[in-house]
Amino acid sequence: MGNAERKYDIILLDVDGTLLDFGLAEKLGMAAVLRAYGLEPTGERLALYHDINEGLWSAFERGEVTKDRLVWERFQIFFGRLGKEVDGHEVEELYRGHLDRSAYLIPGAMDICRYLKERYELYVVTNGTSSTQYKRLAASGLDGFMKDIFVSEDAGSQKPQKEYFDYCFSRIPGARPERMLLVGDSLHSDIMGGNAAGTATCWYNPQGKAGSPDIKADYEIRNLEELKDFL
Ligand SMILES: [Mg+2]
Numbered sequence: 443m444g445n446a447e448r449k450y451d452i453i454l455l456d457v458d459g460t461l462l463d464f465g466l467a468e469k470l471g472m473a474a475v476l477r478a479y480g481l482e483p484t485g486e487r488l489a490l491y492h493d494i495n496e497g498l499w500s501a502f503e504r505g506e507v508t509k510d511r512l513v514w515e516r517f518q519i520f521f522g523r524l525g526k527e528v529d530g531h532e533v534e535e536l537y538r539g540h541l542d543r544s545a546y547l548i549p550g551a552m553d554i555c556r557y558l559k560e561r562y563e564l565y566v567v568t569n570g571t572s573s574t575q576y577k578r579l580a581a582s583g584l585d586g587f588m589k590d591i592f593v594s595e596d597a598g599s600q601k602p603q604k605e606y607f608d609y610c611f612s613r614i615p616g617a618r619p620e621r622m623l624l625v626g627d628s629l630h631s632d633i634m635g636g637n638a639a640g641t642a643t644c645w646y647n648p649q650g651k652a653g654s655p656d657i658k659a660d661y662e663i664r665n666l667e668e669l670k671d672f673l
Pocket residue numbers: 456457458459460626627628
């Protein structure tokens with residue numbers, strides 16, 4: 443720790459795109475699904491699935507579709523576009539199996555969790571499906587660093603909603619948001635969420651994307667190692 447006086451007691455960590463590589467998990471999982479249905483996993487097909495899936499999750503965030511429906515409907519739409527009729531539930535089960543076993547670490551994730559755990563209490567704050575997130579964190583070995591894991595599905599709300607953070611804070615003994623730092627890769631979910639919940643925020647921005655004038659993070663890093671400079 444660089445400073446004699448510590449500013450935080452608790453670090454809240456996002457999972458996808460911050461500790462685990464979801465993009466890679468999706469790509470490899472969908473490639474396996476396509477092959478199982480006798481289709482070559484071309485870049486074009488993977489991109490098409492990605493867009494359909496993203497579109498449905500946005501519709502979910504707007505309250506236009508339920509999660510239970512989107513997880514199978516995405517595959518019926520996708521395969522329909524490829525001219526193939528499938529049972530969406532069956533594809534979802536197959537895909538989910540691949541996703542559950544996908545624990546591809548972001549470079550430096552294991553090392554930084556080990557470092558931080560010596561100094562802070564760590565909690566996971568993640569949007570996603572509860573059983574999948576638990577399995578992926580266990581498979582990666584990251585779960586052992588965490589005091590607790592808060593998944594949006596269990597909370598019944600999600601980042602950046604205030605209700606989601608209320609749910610987390612009610613489960614953190616002696617929670618003081620002003621003594622917490624939230625680290626995440628999404629300006630919309632993590633940084634906006636942390637701002638609304640009253641925590642400090644650190645934007646993990648490995649690709650150096652342009653920021654937003656409306657969403658301010660207290661820190662910005664290109665690789666996880668940089669957290670050691672101020673924590
Ligand atoms: Mg993320």
